[in-house]
Amino acid sequence: QVQLVESGGGLVQAGGSLRLSCAASLGTFSNYAFSWFRQTPGKEREFVAAISQTGTGFQYADSVKGRFTVSRDDAKNTVNLQMSSLKPEDTAIYYCAARGDSLWGGTNFKDYAYWGQGTQVTVSS
Secondary structure, three states, X not given: OOEEEEEOOEEEEOXXXXXXXXXXXXXXXXXXXXXEEEEOOOOOOEEXXXXXXXXXXXXXXXXXXXXXXXXXXXXXXXXXXXXXXXXXXXXXXXXXXXXXXXXXXXXXXXXXXXXXXXXXXXXXX
């Protein structure tokens, strides 16, 4: 059974930092590529960052480039999103997503078969 569980969300002031984690239970962890998406009420889920199966490929949305860093720890079956210089417009529910089809990246949420339940990030001005 595939399970993704996000943690680390919370309330932070603008300019602050948060680290999100995604604990994954999905068989052979190294076979999966992961991404982070975020969503605000009334809007479609938005791509944030992606990391390849090998951990050597990275992709970021322009809005977070230079501020967010995605990483994976295959020994712990976790994927992390380090968020710095946070802005109020970063406020959203953040979701971890996985794909096991040998591809990685991709900004379309429909490409991902597995999702976590989400964690709320709120950035106050």
